[in-house]
Amino acid sequence: MGPSVLFFLAAATPLHALDYSTAKPSTIWINSDDFFDNRNYSRNIFSIVQTQDHSDFQLYIAAGFYCVSSMFPCDKFLFAVSIGDFVDTMVGIYNRQIVWSANGARPVRENATLEFTADGNLVLADADGTHIWSSNTSSQGVDGMKITEFGNIVLFDHKNAIVWQSFDHPTDTVFTGQSLVEGTRLTSSTSVATMYITAERGGLFAYAESTPPKLYFECSMPIPVGNIGNYPTKVTLMNGSLTFILGQDFLNESITLPVAQSTQYMRLDSDGHLRLYEWSGPIERWTVVYDILGSLGIDPCDYPTVCGEYGVCRGGQCTCPLESNSSSGYFKPMDERKPNLGCTPLTPISCEEIQHHQFLAIPNIYYYDQNYTNFHSITYNETIMDACKQACLKNCSCMAVLSTGIECVWVTKILSLHSIEPETIGYNSSAYLKVQLSPTNGDKEKAHLNPSKKNKKKVIIGATVGVIATLLLLVIVAAIYLRRRGDYEEKDEEFDFDQLTGMPTRFSFKMLRECTEGFSRKLGEGGFGSVFEGKLGEDKVAVKRLESARQGKKEFLEEVQTIGSIEHINLVRLIGFCAEKFERLLVYEYVSRGSLDRWIYYRHENAPLDWCTRCRIIMDIAKGLCYLHEDCRRKIAHLDIKPQNILLDDNFNAKVANFGLCKLMNRDQSKVVTMMRGTPGYLAPEWLTSSITEKVDVYSFGVVIMEIISGRRNIDNSQPGENFHLINLLREKEQTNQLIDLIDRHSEEMISCKEEVIQMMKLALWCLQNDSTRRPSMSTVIKVLEGVARIETSEAILIMFAKNNAPAYSAPSQASIISGPR
Structure with missing residues (x-):
């Protein structure tokens, strides 16, 4: 059987009617752009519809290639399983959640292959043929493959018995009915640390990977009386509970969870939280319904990355480490406005300058759980503690020493530190963080131990200061001379x-x-x-x-x-x-996907944006402008709204960019006089008077709406003379009731949504009126897009628009005041 791909069809069809959930051996799927789902950049291989009996919504479960790169075109794909739905609304939301992947650590490229071999092995290979992953089920009698209604990929034999299933190899997610068996784990990675939750003998344990591993949570169940044998511990997500099974069919205990109203899954998130998610309507999105570890009493400061590397957490607040009784320190925040991102040393640790390493003492730090098994530790006493610290200073991989009052523990990577009162944990616990002194500071530390060296240094310093002062005086004289000569x-x-x-x-x-x-x-x-x-x-x-x-x-x-x-x-x-x-x-x-113009003018032969993505982009632009106009201390008029200044991220969320031409306005200013600035085709008529308000942005916004809807430039020299100017053409089509002619012909989906598209055009007409006082504010535009306000009477708008409403400045303006794409 040759290469084949079964494309995911978003049809409201009962489960039994879809024939895309199974496959037979000797089948190859290619990660090909021929099967491109523009809504979330996925290539689906096989899928089913999961219908909830107690609700009117459906969830689509699909397995295929999913883009995990910010580049365009995409250069990194996972073979993965997703579950979600497409909500077709004015500001559409597309909710697909990846719940399992085969090659999370080794993404593949375009033209990678997934082969279901004749001997029953599922093999993933990159475009150059490199082996990436396989199910290792050759010669095990595999007869077929299917995906279940819970997203489980199953390889089965001729008796329909399971030979291999993805549920036995979880990534970061567990579905209802799925078990986390002793020896398996849920793993979630961030730039700071990899965290994992695993079932161990007698309970559930959460770690951050470091040397040694950081145990930040445990839920231990009493081991039952008697021999439980070699049966592994299992933790199973049930409807309404998280069940612990110790030994053969021995139910030890369970944790109560919210009863499912629809599909649920449990996921270990990148911040270390174990959360229960549920598909909720009518909003129709994945929603957190329970924080499992939080409900079991974990302190918010115990999560390994809550304050980033080197961050100190106290009462939920993040700070950088400070020396005892001092307001200065050796660390600075990664971002002053986001203290939870962690801290970084002012002077990076250098193995070549190990002689300048010292310890910064931070008292009352609770870092590890009290279980120190497998830690590099030395039984504590004062002499041995000093020896432990000195040994750490001589080992560049040791970044800190922790004293618990009982043991000395070496740490090679510093995650978030938990500051706590000593009586809370019952013993004195301190952290000694290794810091790098500059050579000068290192000499100062040693000088007070040797007075003769100290006196010599004073002589050297005095002479040096004298030379520097002389040179400084010469520099000042030279500077004054140059300034007088017209520097x-x-x-x-x-x-x-x-x-x-x-x-x-x-x-x-x-x-x-x-x-x-x-x-x-x-x-x-x-x-x-x-x-x-x-x-x-x-x-x-x-x-x-x-x-x-x-x-x-x-x-x-x-x-x-x-x-x-x-x-x-x-x-x-x-x-x-x-x-x-x-x-x-x-x-x-x-912003990874670049500017909006490259996605709506088809310069890069990209697939057309679907209608919901276009609506969401329009809404995002409106929200950005509304913030500038109404929520800032001073009103900010952008003055250059155009597709080149709208950037799109990985998920096609829009961000307004390039404030180089903006004008700041006081709240009590109704108008401001300024030199003409902007781009031809987007300028409001009032620019002729040079007296403008923030409503010039509303006019430009109306032009951008029409470009997004039509898929063409406002001023397009390639069009016939009568179609040269899009806004003139909009006026003519409205008068003859032919607005449908302006819909982007690259997108059949937009034609099928013509009623919504025409309503969006009428919103654009409202924004494009000559009289700026009749244009809506951006907050009103948002209410219209959200469906909580109506467009002002269409007839009134169209009468105003039809009266000599030719767009201003269709001819080029002076190059010195007109911006190009930025």
């Missing part, structure tokens, strides 16, 4: 950016040049500069290098201060900036 430096170069509070991170030009590899990876360019891909630590960033210092440093920094203070899920976040001499750079978060 070309900016007049405000001496402006101290520390005068402005709440500034984002300031980067040096050298650092940004290095992180972008010499500005070599260009993402895009426009009228005011180019954008380059960079990397700060493990995080990708987008670095915008402005072409010239068009404004003074003080004005630039004040603008950065304002833009840096706004944070919203639908606005691209400004991470930092650089202002050195004539260099002006802005550092933004990296």
Whole structure:
């Protein structure tokens, strides 16, 4: 049997009517773009519909290739099982949850193959033929493969007996009826640590992988009287309980859980929580219904990554380690605004400078569970404790020493520390964190032990200070001389950016040049500069290098201060900036799928966006603009809303970007006079007067809605003369009741949803009125999209729109004030 793929059909069909849940040996599935599900970038191999008898909704269970990369086109896929549904609403939500994968640690590429061999083995190979994973069931009499209504992939023999099943090899999820058997585990990974929950003899135990492993939770059940033999412990998720079975058919105890109203699963999440999820309607999404570990009394500070690496958790709050009785320290937050991300040493630990390693003592730290089995430990007394610490200082892999009052424990990776009162745990527990002293500081530490060396150092320091003072005086004289001769430096170069509070991170030009590899990876360019891909630590960033210092440093920094203070899920976040001499750079978060224009103009031969994705993008843009207009301390008019300035993340969530042309307005200002700025085709008519309000963004938003719906540019030279301008064409089609002609012909689905699409066009018409006072506010637009408000009387809008409503500025404007794609 040749290569084949059974495509997932989202049809409301009873379970028994779908013939896509089974397969026979000697079948090959190829990870091919011919079978591309645009809603979640998956290629489904076989699937079924799970119908709930007590509800009117259905869940689709599918196995196939799923994209796990932020790149486009995708370069990393898992062979996995998902469960979920597609909700077709005005602001559609697509809910598919991966519940099992075969190759989580080794993603495959395009054209990888999954082969169900003639001898009954399921084999996954990469595009170059590299073996990735297999079920190892050759010659075991496998007769077929199926996926069950609970997402279990089963290989069965001719008697329909199970030979192999994915339920025996869980990843991070357990379904109702599935057991976690002794020796198996649920695993969830983050950039900080890998956490896992495993069934062990007598209970359920949760660890963070480190050296030694960090036990952060245990639920032990009493071992029954008598010999339980070699029967393994099993923990089974039942409807309404988590059941522990010790020994053959011996039910020891169970934990009560919420009774299922629909499909449930239990998942170990990346933050270490074990949560119970349930599909809930009418919202129709996966919802957390129970935090299992939390219900069993675990302290929020006991989760291994609650405060990131080196973070100290106390009462649910995260801080960095401080020396006893001191307000200074050797650590700084990874992100001042997000203390839960952890801390990093001010001076990284260097194995080449091991002589400058010292310990920072942090008292009253509860780090490990009291079970220290398999830990590298030494029985405690004061002399041996000192020897233990000295041995750690000589071993570069040892990053900390923990004293429990009983033992000395070495740790090679520092996860979150739990600060607690000594009486709570019944003994004195301290953490000694290894820190790196600079050579200068290291000498200071040693100097007080040797007075003669200290006096010599004083003489050397005195002479050095004298030389430095002389050189400094010469530099000052030279600087004054150069300034008097008309130095070309900016007049405000001496402006101290520390005068402005709440500034984002300031980067040096050298650092940004290095992180972008010499500005070599260009993402895009426009009228005011180019954008380059960079990397700060493990995080990708987008670095915008402005072409010239068009404004003074003080004005630039004040603008950065304002833009840096706004944070919203639908606005691209400004991470930092650089202002050195004539260099002006802005550092933004990296958004993986690029700008909206590449997805709606079909320049990259991409598949058309489905209607729900387009609706969600429109809603996201509206929310971002509403925040700028109505929720900031000062109103912010973006002034350059266009598809090139709307970025899309992995899940096609939209973020408004590029605030280079924005205008700040006081709350009491009804209008502001400013120089014309923006892009031809998106400019509101009131720009002719140079007196504008935030409603110019509403007009541009209306243009963007029409481009998203039609799949073409507003001003398109490739179109016939009468169709050259999209907004003119919109007016004509509305007058002749032919709006359906403007729907993107690449998408048959949009034609089938024509009533909703036409309503969206009428919302665009409301935003495109000449009179700015008649346009809706963005908060009103959101209410319309959510279905809680109606579009203003269509007739009134159309009369206003039909009266000489030709779009403003269809001809190019001055290049100096018009921006290109940025």
